[in-house]
Amino acid sequence: MLIVIDRHSGQPVYRQLLEQVRYQAASGILAPGDELPSTRALSARLGLNPMTVSKAYGLLEREGVVERRPGRALVIKARAAGDLEDERLEELRKALAGTAQTVRQLGVSPEKALELFADLLKRPEESE
Amino acid sequence: MLIVIDRHSGQPVYRQLLEQVRYQAASGILAPGDELPSTRALSARLGLNPMTVSKAYGLLEREGVVERRPGRALVIKARAAGDLEDERLEELRKALAGTAQTVRQLGVSPEKALELFADLLKRPEESE
DNA sequence: CTTGGTGTATGCCTACACTAATACACCATT
DNA sequence: AATGGTGTATTAGTGTAGGCATACACCAAG
Numbered sequence: 001m002l003i004v005i006d007r008h009s010g011q012p013v014y015r016q017l018l019e020q021v022r023y024q025a026a027s028g029i030l031a032p033g034d035e036l037p038s039t040r041a042l043s044a045r046l047g048l049n050p051m052t053v054s055k056a057y058g059l060l061e062r063e064g065v066v067e068r069r070p071g072r073a074l075v076i077k078a079r080a081a082g083d084l085e086d087e088r089l090e091e092l093r094k095a096l097a098g099t100a101q102t103v104r105q106l107g108v109s110p111e112k113a114l115e116l117f118a119d120l121l122k123r124p125e126e127s128e
Numbered sequence: 129m130l131i132v133i134d135r136h137s138g139q140p141v142y143r144q145l146l147e148q149v150r151y152q153a154a155s156g157i158l159a160p161g162d163e164l165p166s167t168r169a170l171s172a173r174l175g176l177n178p179m180t181v182s183k184a185y186g187l188l189e190r191e192g193v194v195e196r197r198p199g200r201a202l203v204i205k206a207r208a209a210g211d212l213e214d215e216r217l218e219e220l221r222k223a224l225a226g227t228a229q230t231v232r233q234l235g236v237s238p239e240k241a242l243e244l245f246a247d248l249l250k251r252p253e254e255s256e
Numbered sequence: 257c258t259t260g261g262t263g264t265a266t267g268c269c270t271a272c273a274c275t276a277a278t279a280c281a282c283c284a285t286t
Numbered sequence: 287a288a289t290g291g292t293g294t295a296t297t298a299g300t301g302t303a304g305g306c307a308t309a310c311a312c313c314a315a316g
Contacts, residue, residue, distance in 0.1 A: 015274095023232070038292065039293060040292080055275090058294080070282065088236055092234055092244065093244060096245045098227075099227045102223045103220065104151065105147045106216045110249040110250070114245065116220065122238070166261080166262065178263080179264075179265095182263060183304090183305090185264095186264080198262080199314055
C-alpha cells in the first residue's frame with residue numbers, strides 16, 4: 001500500500017492518510033478484503049505516532065470504508081454495489097453546498113460557476 | 129446597512145463580516161458610492177473590537193470591493209462592469225478546485241457531481 | 257493648532273486542532 | 287495462561303488563528 005505524507009502541505013497528517021485510503025478504496029486500488037497495515041506498522045513506516053494512524057483508521061471505520069476485526073488487522077469492507085454511494089454523495093453534497101454558498105457570496109453567475117467546475121473536473125493535475 | 133454576526137457559527141467573525149459586505153456589494157444591495165460605517169461605529173454596534181472590523185475592511189480593500197479615502201469613511205468602489213470579475217473568478221476557482229479534488233477522492237463521477245452542484249445552485253435556501 | 261474623527265500596527269491572550277507519549281484492554285495463538 | 291500481536295483512551299505538549307487592548311499616525315473641520 002502506497003501512502004505519501006507531506007508534513008509541509010498544511011493538511012493534517014491524519015487527514016492526508018484518511019483521504020488517501022478512502023480514495024484508494026473508492027477507486028479500486030484497494031479491493032474489499034485487502035488488509036490495512038497495523039497502526040504500529042504503518043506509523044513506524046511513516047514516522048508517525050500510532051495514535052495518529054488510529055485516528056484516521058477510526059474515521060475510516062465510521063465512514064464504512066473499513067471493517068474492524070478485533071485482534072486482527074483492519075480490512076477494506078466488502079459492500080453491495082452502491083452501498084457507500086449514499087454516504088459519499090452526502091459528503092459530496094456538503095462540500096458542494098459550501099461552494100455554492102461561496103458562489104452566491106461572490107456574486108458569480110451559476111452558469112459561469114458550473115462551467116468552471118466542469119473544467120476543473122476534467123483536469124486531474126489541478127491537485128495541490 | 130444590515131450585518132448579522134453569529135458568534136456560534138464557527139466561522140471567524142471578520143470573515144462573516146467580509147463575506148456579507150462582499151455579497152451585498154456584488155448583489156447591488158450596496159451601491160457604488162455608498163459609505164461603510166466607520167470601524168469604531170460598526171464595532172460598537174456589533175459588539176466587536178475595531179481591529180476585527182478593520183481586518184475585514186482591509187481585506188475588502190485588497191479585493192477591490194471598497195475604496196479607501198484617508199480621513200473619511202470607506203465607500204463601495206465604483207467599477208467598470210466586470211472589473212473585479214478576475215479576482216472573483218480566481219477565488220471561485222480556488223474553492224472549486226478544492227471541491228473537485230474532493231470529488232475525485234470520493235470516487236464520484238464528474239457527471240453526478242455536476243448535476244448535484246447545479247441543483248444546489250438553484251436553491252438559495254441551502255445556506256447555513 | 258486643537259479637537260474629534262478616521263484606520264491600523266503591534267503585541268498579547270485564549271481557544272482549538274493536531275500530534276505524540278503513555279498505559280491500558282482486548283484477542284489469537286501457542 | 288502466557289505471549290505477542292492488535293486498537294485506543296487518556297493525557298500532555300505544541301503551533302496557530304482569531305480576537306482584543308493599547309497606542310499610534312493620520313486627516314478634516316473648527
